[in-house]
Amino acid sequence: MRLRYPRTPHLPWSPGATSDDVRVSQLGRLHDCEVVVTEKLDGENTTLARDFTHARSLDSAHHSSRTHIKALQARIAHRIPPGWRICGENLFARHSVPYDALPAWFVAFNVWDDTDRCLDWDHTVRFCRNLGIPTAPVLYRGPFDPRQLRKLRVDTVTCEGFVVRTTAGFSRKDFPHHVAKWVRAGHVTDTSGVHWMLRSIVPNKRGPEAALWELRSGGRVDGTALQAALGVTEDLQDGSIEAVFARIPTHGRSGDSRLAAAAAVCTHHWTAHARLSRLTPLLGHHTARQATALAHFAPRIRLAMPDHTRRAGLTSLARSVDLGLLHGVAAALAEHQNDHEGAEQVAWSEAHAEEAGLLAAEPLAWLRQPLEATLAEPLEDQLWDGIVRAFGEGRLHSPEEALALLPTLRERASGAFVRLVVGPSGSGKSTFLASLSPEDRGKTISLDDLRAKRGDRSDQDHNQAVVAEATELLREGLRARRTLTWDATSLSALHRRHVLALADRYRAATHIDCLVVEDEVLHARNRNRRHAVPPSIVDEQLQQLAWPWAHEAHTILDRDSQGERLGRVRA
Numbered sequence: 001m002r003l004r005y006p007r008t009p010h011l012p013w014s015p016g017a018t019s020d021d022v023r024v025s026q027l028g029r030l031h032d033c034e035v036v037v038t039e040k041l042d043g044e045n046t047t048l049a050r051d052f053t054h055a056r057s058l059d060s061a062h063h064s065s066r067t068h069i070k071a072l073q074a075r076i077a078h079r080i081p082p083g084w085r086i087c088g089e090n091l092f093a094r095h096s097v098p099y100d101a102l103p104a105w106f107v108a109f110n111v112w113d114d115t116d117r118c119l120d121w122d123h124t125v126r127f128c129r130n131l132g133i134p135t136a137p138v139l140y141r142g143p144f145d146p147r148q149l150r151k152l153r154v155d156t157v158t159c160e161g162f163v164v165r166t167t168a169g170f171s172r173k174d175f176p177h178h179v180a181k182w183v184r185a186g187h188v189t190d191t192s193g194v195h196w197m198l199r200s201i202v203p204n205k206r207g208p209e210a211a212l213w214e215l216r217s218g219g220r221v222d223g224t225a226l227q228a229a230l231g232v233t234e235d236l237q238d239g240s241i242e243a244v245f246a247r248i249p250t251h252g253r254s255g256d257s258r259l260a261a262a263a264a265v266c267t268h269h270w271t272a273h274a275r276l277s278r279l280t281p282l283l284g285h286h287t288a289r290q291a292t293a294l295a296h297f298a299p300r301i302r303l304a305m306p307d308h309t310r311r312a313g314l315t316s317l318a319r320s321v322d323l324g325l326l327h328g329v330a331a332a333l334a335e336h337q338n339d340h341e342g343a344e345q346v347a348w349s350e351a352h353a354e355e356a357g358l359l360a361a362e363p364l365a366w367l368r369q370p371l372e373a374t375l376a377e378p379l380e381d382q383l384w385d386g387i388v389r390a391f392g393e394g395r396l397h398s399p400e401e402a403l404a405l406l407p408t409l410r411e412r413a414s415g416a417f418v419r420l421v422v423g424p425s426g427s428g429k430s431t432f433l434a435s436l437s438p439e440d441r442g443k444t445i446s447l448d449d450l451r452a453k454r455g456d457r458s459d460q461d462h463n464q465a466v467v468a469e470a471t472e473l474l475r476e477g478l479r480a481r482r483t484l485t486w487d488a489t490s491l492s493a494l495h496r497r498h499v500l501a502l503a504d505r506y507r508a509a510t511h512i513d514c515l516v517v518e519d520e521v522l523h524a525r526n527r528n529r530r531h532a533v534p535p536s537i538v539d540e541q542l543q544q545l546a547w548p549w550a551h552e553a554h555t556i557l558d559r560d561s562q563g564e565r566l567g568r569v570r571a
Helices: 064-079 121-131 146-150 172-177 210-216 223-230 241-245 255-266 272-283 285-301 307-317 323-336 340-355 365-375 381-392 399-412 429-435 447-453 463-479 493-505 519-527 535-544
Strands: 034-040 044-049 053-055 085-090 106-112 138-143 161-166 179-183 417-422 443-446 483-487 509-515 555-559 565-568
Touching: 034 179, 044 064, 053 064, 064 085, 064 106, 064 121, 106 121, 121 255, 138 146, 210 223, 210 255, 223 241, 223 255, 223 272, 241 255, 241 323, 255 272, 255 285, 255 323, 272 285, 272 519, 285 323, 285 340, 285 565, 307 323, 307 340, 307 381, 323 340, 365 381, 365 399, 381 399, 417 429, 417 493, 429 483, 429 509, 443 447, 443 463, 447 463, 447 483, 463 483, 463 493, 493 509, 519 535
Parallel strands: 417 483, 417 509, 443 483, 509 555
Antiparallel strands: 034 138, 034 161, 044 053, 044 085, 085 106, 161 179, 555 565
């Protein structure tokens, strides 16, 4: 259904309000509400739906500035639920405010479902991102406070104003009580005196980020622009990104999944540390982790594997990466590089994954969702790990069988807990561990401290004896069912395997915190450390680092340079 976008009332102190405008009548309704303040962009109010698109006027005619809107709607229409509407600004044509670095020519500010209810803000951002549509820049988020909002300063030359809305969703009839705007004085004034639609169109300019949003939305892949946006400066020796990406079946995948596949191809020559640390600020943690997983596992899918271990291996792998996308990336790279034997292995692996039902974007949802619905609560990580293992080994085939297995898994759990922290020297492991409560940290087993007791914490000559001593302390703690922290760099799966295997033997819950810190920050921190590590050693650690994947521990969380949570690794 086509519906005209509601009029947005002005805040009482909005200097751009005229006598014809509506002002907020009951500001008190916003008190005690969490609000988000977004930049008010100077474009044409536009609605996208599954079957149509229109400007504020429901009978808006064709205009050349709307051509790209029609192209965008054609690309994403099949992913918009019937009856839903996406409202935003068409920013192709310059109005009064010139833009020279837009993320896209269409930027959304809200989404309405088929009951004519505006989604909450977080749901709006997720929904639009999956379609490949950016949302308006956020200037403030927090409790509604007129004094705080009055302090907001925007450049009235480059910004039309801002919009305040509750983070919670609301119905159409309640729109005036949940949304308000502040607009600069004289915001509709134009020196030419001619309406923008009657002038020659001057397109606004998009910035480097636009290549990422274009790809998310299903648009054309521009390899040069994509590499520039991702910061890829190396000359890729194996041909154009466009040619490889064209071979990857991404239909039915989200915008971020499309972007992750392209980023994996662009950065397949980077180290794992560089890929995750550099892509996270650009793409967001989830997409950066997905790109890192695709680039890491694509070459391995091309290797021969005993058939009797494939189901268990692929089930384990599905916890860390989208297998449908992974096989597509691996096949595309193998074909592009004329690796015929590798392409055959990918096809054989894909056949096994399909037989096991593992090629969907969320392949184990059919198992987890009924379980959690029956339990009426989220499934504990350790229990879910046991269920996935049993499925991979062919010991269960239905939610009912999984439910029957739960009592046994609960009985086996010892109550012990082992935490590892992964990160090279200078990543902030000690600082992060110090921030934990004594209960969360438990007993710390530090390899550096054990070396220091022998005279020098940097002395690696007695490493075998130090690890043996630490292992015995770990074993004692596991027997006593304690909470334990293994304090070491734990850079590779081989380094971690010894600790995690012992924890598994004692049925302990395992958790890994990964500190994702960019190279420059690592080296700067290391120079200022009391026990500085030579820069060459840090570089060597970065080459060795292999991020842990979901099958290694019951829970894995990535954290930023301050120890704040980025997100969990897919499980």
